[in-house]
Amino acid sequence: MHWVDTTTDEEARALDRQMWDFATRQEPGGTTIMQAPGPDPENGEFWADALDRIKDDPDQRYAMARRHLPLPGRRLIGTVPGRLA
Numbered sequence: 001m002h003w004v005d006t007t008t009d010e011e012a013r014a015l016d017r018q019m020w021d022f023a024t025r026q027e028p029g030g031t032t033i034m035q036a037p038g039p040d041p042e043n044g045e046f047w048a049d050a051l052d053r054i055k056d057d058p059d060q061r062y063a064m065a066r067r068h069l070p071l072p073g074r075r076l077i078g079t080v081p082g083r084l085a
Contacts, residue, residue, distance in 0.1 A: 002040070002067040039068050 006012040022034045042050035047068040054060050 003069070004067060042068075 001011075001015055003012060003015055006015055018037070019039055020036045022036050024032060024034050026032055039047060041047070042064060047064060051061055051064055054064070
C-alpha cells in the first residue's frame with residue numbers, strides 16, 4: 001500500500017509506522033542494528049532508481065513519484081548516527 005491509497009488518518013498512521021518505525025537487532029559481536037523498512041520497492045528496486053529508468057515517459061514518472069512522496073504532514077525527526085553502548 002502507498003500513502004495515496006489510504007482513506008483514513010488511522011490507515012495513514014499505520015502505513016507510516018509500517019515504513020518508518022525502527023526494528024532493532026543485536027549482532028553476534030554485540031553491534032546493535034537499527035533499520036526502518038522504508039517504502040516498498042518498484043519491481044524489485046528502490047523507487048528513485050526505478051524512476052531513472054523511465055525518463056522518456058513523464059506520465060509514468062509522475063505516477064511513480066506520487067506513490068512514493070512522503071505522507072502529507074509527516075513530522076520528520078532527525079537522527080544522528082552514533083554508537084549505542
